[in-house]
Amino acid sequence: xxxxxxxxxxxxxxxxxxxxxxxxxxxxxxxxxxxxxxxxxxxxxxxxxxxxxxxxxxxxxxxxxxxxxxxxxxxxxxxxxxxxxxxxxxxxxxxxxxxxxxxxxxxxxxxxxxxxxxxxxxxxxxxxxxxxxxxxxxxxxxxxxxxxxxxxxxxxxxxxxxxxxxxxxxxxxxxxxxxxxxxxxxxxxxxxxxxxxxxxxxxxxxxxxxxxxxxxxxxxxxxxxxxxxxxxxxxxxxxxxxxxxxxxxxxxxxxxxxxxxxxxxxxxxxxxxxxxxxxxxxxxxxxxxxxxxxxxxxxxxxxxxxxxxxxxxxxx
Amino acid sequence: xxxxxxxxxxxxxxxxxxxxxxxxxxxxxxxxxxxxxxxxxxxxxxxxxxxxxxxxxxxxxxxxxxxxxxxxxxxxxxxxxxxxxxxxxxxxxxxxxxxxxxxxxxxxxxxxxxxxxxxxxxxxxxxxxxxxxxxxxxxxxxxxxxxxxxxxxxxxxxxxxxxxxxxxxxxxxxxxxxxxxxxxxxxxxxxxxxxxxxxxxxxxxxxxxxxxxxxxxxxxxxxxxxxxxxxxxxxxxxxxxxxxxxxxxxxxxxxxxxxxxxxxxxxxxxxxxxxxxxxxxxxxxxxxxxxxxxxxxxxxxxxxxxxxxxxxxxxxxxxxxxxxxxxxxxxxxxxxxx
Numbered sequence: 001x002x003x004x005x006x007x008x009x010x011x012x013x014x015x016x017x018x019x020x021x022x023x024x025x026x027x028x029x030x031x032x033x034x035x036x037x038x039x040x041x042x043x044x045x046x047x048x049x050x051x052x053x054x055x056x057x058x059x060x061x062x063x064x065x066x067x068x069x070x071x072x073x074x075x076x077x078x079x080x081x082x083x084x085x086x087x088x089x090x091x092x093x094x095x096x097x098x099x100x101x102x103x104x105x106x107x108x109x110x111x112x113x114x115x116x117x118x119x120x121x122x123x124x125x126x127x128x129x130x131x132x133x134x135x136x137x138x139x140x141x142x143x144x145x146x147x148x149x150x151x152x153x154x155x156x157x158x159x160x161x162x163x164x165x166x167x168x169x170x171x172x173x174x175x176x177x178x179x180x181x182x183x184x185x186x187x188x189x190x191x192x193x194x195x196x197x198x199x200x201x202x203x204x205x206x207x208x209x210x211x212x213x214x215x216x217x218x219x220x221x222x223x224x225x226x227x228x229x230x231x232x233x234x235x236x237x238x239x240x241x242x243x244x245x246x247x248x249x250x251x252x253x254x255x256x257x258x259x260x261x262x263x264x265x266x267x268x269x270x271x272x273x274x275x276x277x278x279x280x281x282x283x284x285x286x287x288x289x290x291x292x293x294x295x296x297x298x299x300x301x302x303x304x305x306x307x308x309x310x311x312x313x314x315x316x
Numbered sequence: 317x318x319x320x321x322x323x324x325x326x327x328x329x330x331x332x333x334x335x336x337x338x339x340x341x342x343x344x345x346x347x348x349x350x351x352x353x354x355x356x357x358x359x360x361x362x363x364x365x366x367x368x369x370x371x372x373x374x375x376x377x378x379x380x381x382x383x384x385x386x387x388x389x390x391x392x393x394x395x396x397x398x399x400x401x402x403x404x405x406x407x408x409x410x411x412x413x414x415x416x417x418x419x420x421x422x423x424x425x426x427x428x429x430x431x432x433x434x435x436x437x438x439x440x441x442x443x444x445x446x447x448x449x450x451x452x453x454x455x456x457x458x459x460x461x462x463x464x465x466x467x468x469x470x471x472x473x474x475x476x477x478x479x480x481x482x483x484x485x486x487x488x489x490x491x492x493x494x495x496x497x498x499x500x501x502x503x504x505x506x507x508x509x510x511x512x513x514x515x516x517x518x519x520x521x522x523x524x525x526x527x528x529x530x531x532x533x534x535x536x537x538x539x540x541x542x543x544x545x546x547x548x549x550x551x552x553x554x555x556x557x558x559x560x561x562x563x564x565x566x567x568x569x570x571x572x573x574x575x576x577x578x579x580x581x582x583x584x585x586x587x588x589x590x591x592x593x594x595x596x597x598x599x600x601x602x603x604x605x606x607x608x609x610x611x612x613x614x615x616x617x618x619x620x621x622x623x624x625x626x627x628x629x630x631x632x633x634x635x636x637x638x639x640x641x642x643x644x645x646x647x648x649x650x651x652x653x654x
Contacts, residue, residue, distance in 0.1 A: 124380070125380065210420065211415060211417060211420040211421040212420065212421055212422055212423040212424070214370070214375055214415065214421070215413075215415060215421045215422065215423070215483075215486075216423065216434075217373075217375050217407065218373055218375060218407055218408060218412065218413040218415075218487075219407065219408035219412075219434065219435045219438060219486065220404045220405065220406070220407035220408035220409055220435070220438045220439060221404075221408075221434065221438060222404060223400075230423055233425050234423070234424065234425055307425065308424070308425055309424070309425065309470045309472070310424060310470070310472050
């Protein structure tokens, strides 16, 4: 197992290197001189030169890369002139709403998706199965912003149970925190729940047809233990893959829902930065998001190894 | 020899619900087994051997998939009338089963020890530790070297022969009085096959359990079984003791099967004997005798009416309209009947 963990971690290095290259070159791929773009049409030649010097744009490109990467390794993602603070600080400020939202949405998705998937698999072909799968198709098809608007209209405007928009940090109390997060989390989580439910159903159906399920039955195992112990653990690998993917999507793709609910998260930060052409912030946020995606997938890989002994072996 | 009421299968039928309607997989299955006896069930692939064996333990999903008819009397109780939880108490405890492919029949994410221990804990009031020790004992009994080490390994870390030993250890952990072995040696190398067969016979001697041995290998039947039921297309067509099966087979299908065994001193240039034709599909079952489409003795009566399993003598039953004539006149009957 140790060997497996080490190998998985080492395999991240080339991925992160490539990611850093891509993110770094964003600034050079965009047409025009970044300094020009940042300063606008009215800037004088001297002002541009000065900013180029400050940004290090007058140095050779490889040197710029190493300076940038050196900063990242030490936790310095650069400086945002627009916000007049370091990118790291801005990132950390906007991180907690997004992280809380993603986590809540994922918990909702798992708590709905897996039981519904199992239920549908157990009652395959029944009306229950068909309606669950129908709902999940609906869940996948409906865009999160539309669901968000419908929820606001019904729950916040008509029934007035929950606030329309905004965000309360956890320091204002967990109840307050959840009150603002629950609708955005539902709008984000429904699609993921649907994906997880569909994967759980098909994976469970595959596994329930396996010979070892018959063996468990022939041993006298109870139905409950067959489904939850013998089948679910085997069916869990593909489900876990989907959970990993959906979590990545939640971290990266919350931007739309954050905008609808006016939550000061990473999505808002990146959208604002793009509008302002705040390159160092864009770079920093994208790098961070990619990094978290990679780390989430690493964690998923490690959990594979815990769940299925064969994964450990085949990776040797 | 033993109790007459140990296992009596009477006119068992198993039907499956499919998208194209109800399909009858096996029908008119009748045989009995006494304590300590080994009954072989033989027949070609797809003749319903495995369905029969799994029907005895009611392993099919009866809510959505399968329905049964007839009776399965085990120690006087009709298994088909028992509740689910009563069946759970019998499975793995009084009746156990070994399957064909030990790799796919063992759960890949649990250690061998966890799987055997589970079987023990399901039926015996023991602590986890005691059950674990008993599992080691069972592995030792099946001749696995270094059982204390093997017990913590996963199925994929074991060889095929060892996996089947694990299956046997698991099946016998609660000392069942009936073991159903569904082609236990088919997926194994020939040398391992012999070892596993020997092991099963040894373990049987000690416990006097009854065994239903499902196989398509008549050689294995000859070595192990005391009685045999021959199946064709979901029906038992002949049932008798092992000696009369090989010396005096009555059903044309049984004769064909026996002839199709290649002999070591046979003429190598001659074509191997086979039973002509192929098994019809379950959707297209012949109206009369099911073997009539492949039988050289078949006449109009055979094609129109299904024969019953009738007793030739106390120990020999056969399902054929003309077995007496064939017995008297042999192959000549074929020419006159057509």
